[in-house]
Amino acid sequence: MSTGGAFGGNRGLRPIPPEKGIFPLDHLHECDTEKKEYLGCLKSSANKSEQCRHLSKKYLQCRMAKNLMAKQDMSELGFSGVKELDSTGDTNNE
Secondary structure, eight states, X not given: OOSSOTTSOOOSOOOOOOSSSOOOOOTTOTTHHHHHHHHHHHHHTTTOGGGGHHXXXXXXXXXXXXXXXXXXXXXXXXXXXXXXXXXXXXXXXX
């Protein structure tokens, strides 16, 4: 008889969480606005994420600011050279 569970399960080893990819859920909806902007952009651009990278960056910055994920330099997350856009869609020179 197996003690491992239906699909191999826990065989006495402690699971080790991954370094990236797992972070607290936004139970208090602190970054919902940013999330909805990003998802709306994806929907309107036929899921072409490169057109919505500025909103993805904004969402991750919100999560870092609210301690929903570890603070990290945006260039380490692949956002070097991604400009912020204002509400008119013009790039901001900051």
